[in-house]
Amino acid sequence: MSTDPIRAHRSVPTAAADPSASSTRPSHLAARREQISFLSAGQRCDGWVYQPAGPGPHPCLVMAHGLGGVRGGVLPDIAACFAAAGIAILVFDYRYSGTSAGLPRGLVDISKQRDDYRAAVAYARRFRGVDARRIALWGTSFSGGHVLSVAAEDPGIAAAIIQNPFVDGRCTAAAAIRSAGRLGVARLTWEGLRDQLRRRLGWNPHRVALVGPPGTVALITTPDAVPGYQRILPTDLAGWEAAVPARIVLQMRNDRPALRAQHVVCPLLVCVCDHDDISPAAAAARVVARAPRAELRRYPIGHFDIFTQPWLDQVVGDQIGFLRRTLLIHTADDSENSSATEPSP
Structure with missing residues (x-):
């Protein structure tokens, strides 16, 4: 691409760029972080494990991060x-992104990313000091x-949180048409077809x-x-790709995890942004109607506002309350003998 609106926009100050604007940042001192890696389909995924204080x-x-993100963005906060609330955390980069392995760089593939998530869960279940029966997911x-x-496929998951979530490709496509127009969506689809053709010919990706x-x-x-994405990127952009192989456009419309x-x-816990023009709130709310043990939290904000103050503290506080109720209230017998040894890298 000849221009990069994200890099060009990074000089614009934002509230989230000011450490004093986020009360979440000092809590880094409450946990020990170590770098880890695990394999997914034979390729390395890099991540961090945060170990809480106490036995x-x-x-x-x-x-894990969203579309095209890297783990060093807003996720560490x-x-x-x-x-700090007493929960171990595994944060990772999908293959092809961040510091994880894989070519072409920046590839976004729904099936591969879900395989990476499964591999991360398997790794967490074997990690030292972790109760394998209390594994939760956050997206x-x-x-x-x-x-x-x-x-939906793993009954051993103890709890899950999704926020401003992509859950129905058809609803997201309709939102894209409202935002970019049919011509804009058609142009984007053409970019995806070009990349798909180049992939079949063995050529470098079209991005x-x-x-x-x-x-x-x-x-x-x-x-x-542009301003929203700028706020969630780390200062060090190493491993982040401003442009990705366009073939992902062809996958998104038919991906409908809400149906499961x-x-x-x-x-x-489903955290919905009512003014989300990217991941429609109505689609996420329908997940709550279908899932037997779902809870809904609504916020009068847009897609990226969930990462800025004062909403960041409110949303994280709601999520910690949910995790305390679902993961931290248990008897001693529940956790006895459930810790496993650390897996080999």
Whole structure:
């Protein structure tokens, strides 16, 4: 791409860029973080484990970023808050992103990312000091759909949280048409077809920008896309790709994890942004109607506002309350002999 709206926009100050604006940041001091890696389909996924203070075994929450993100963005602040509440956290980068292995760089593939999530859960269950029977999942935006899918197929998951989630590709496509127009969506589909053809010919990927201003060709072009994405990126952009192989466009419309919500048997917290122009609130709310143990929290904000103050503290506080009720209230007998040894790298 000839221009990068994200990098060009990074000089614009935002509230989230000011450490004093987020009361979550000091909680990094409450947990010990170590770097880990695990294999998914024979390739390395990198991540961090946050170990809470006090004796284990601890419940563990597995977290991953949204579309095109990297684990070093806003997730460490949120993970540290959960760890301060007594929950171990595993945060990871999918293959092809961040510091994880895989080519082409920046590839977003729904099936592969869900395999990575499953591999992360398996790793967490074997990690030292973790109660393998109290594994929970957390997903935001695009990873919300992954969490819903993995939880639907794994009855051993103890709890799950999805926020501003991508749960129905058809609803998201309709929102994209409202935002970018039919011509804009058609142009984006053409980019996906070009990349798919290049993949079949064995050529290098054809890439499309993750975000762009309204009227441009990018995966997300809502008015809040560029400033919103800028707020959730780390200062160090190493491993982050501003443009990704465009073939993901062809996968998204037919991905509808919401249709499996009735199979999610664990407690499920759905945090919805009522003014979300990217992941429609109505689709997420329907998940609550289908999932047997779901709870709904609604916030009068847009897609990216969930990562800024004062909403960040409110949402994280609601999620900690949910996790305390579902993961931390247990008898001593429940956790006895449930800790496992650390897996080999």
